[in-house]
Amino acid sequence: MSYIPASEMEILFSKEQIAERVREIGKQISADYAGQSIVLIGVLKGAAIFLADLARAIAVDATFDYVAVSSYGKGTRSSGAVKLIKDIDNPIEGKNVIIVEDILDTGLTLSFLHKLMLQHRPKSLRIATCLDKPARRIASIDADYVCFSIPNHFVIGYGMDFAEHYRNVDDIRLMPPDLPE
Numbered sequence: 166m167s168y169i170p171a172s173e174m175e176i177l178f179s180k181e182q183i184a185e186r187v188r189e190i191g192k193q194i195s196a197d198y199a200g201q202s203i204v205l206i207g208v209l210k211g212a213a214i215f216l217a218d219l220a221r222a223i224a225v226d227a228t229f230d231y232v233a234v235s236s237y238g239k240g241t242r243s244s245g246a247v248k249l250i251k252d253i254d255n256p257i258e259g260k261n262v263i264i265v266e267d268i269l270d271t272g273l274t275l276s277f278l279h280k281l282m283l284q285h286r287p288k289s290l291r292i293a294t295c296l297d298k299p300a301r302r303i304a305s306i307d308a309d310y311v312c313f314s315i316p317n318h319f320v321i322g323y324g325m326d327f328a329e330h331y332r333n334v335d336d337i338r339l340m341p342p343d344l345p346e
């Protein structure tokens with residue numbers, strides 16, 4: 166791909182706007198689970214940055230685990246097929262679990278992971294996502310905690326990539342629409 170500098174892309178959410186919403190979601194989670202422990206399960210690689218920030222905005226006892234799934238490949242189009250590449254390391258039976266994702270798009274990834282995690286018999290299971298694109302939903306799944314709902318735009322930054330690039334961009338930006346896929 167020809168690399169377009171992120172600085173040339175329009176900002177959708179600034180790092181300050183993201184930090185404010187993450188703080189609010191962290192407070193909400195802390196209140197919802199007051200006096201309890203939670204396990205945050207991050208979906209690699211996109212959710213790594215959101216999880217790192219969200220975890221530090223949460224006041225209750227929290228441990229981390231990570232899963233990895235194959236989804237988008239190298240472009241902006243989903244293949245539709247979801248496959249588990251890395252499972253959780255520690256048992257979650259009887260625990261309060263929150264799956265942490267960067268973006269809920271068609272919902273195929275999270276509905277797959279939600280069903281999979283339910284098989285481990287957690288005490289509770291919720292979903293936190295930084296972005297939600299409800300217009301693109303194929304699978305019937307919703308998140309319990311959402312920083313921002315957005316229209317059908319492809320975005321990069323704050324952990325989200327295009328062909329593995331731009332994950333380190335600290336705000337969320339709109340990818341120009343006329344890219345080869």
Ligand code: IMP
Nearest residue numbers: 211269270271272273274319320325326
């Ligand atoms: P879903 O299975 O269609 O919900 O896709 C979820 C995954 O697709 C996310 O975890 C992202 O990795 C990827 N994805 C969906 N939309 C975007 C986007 O706008 N930018 C970057 N990645 C995206």
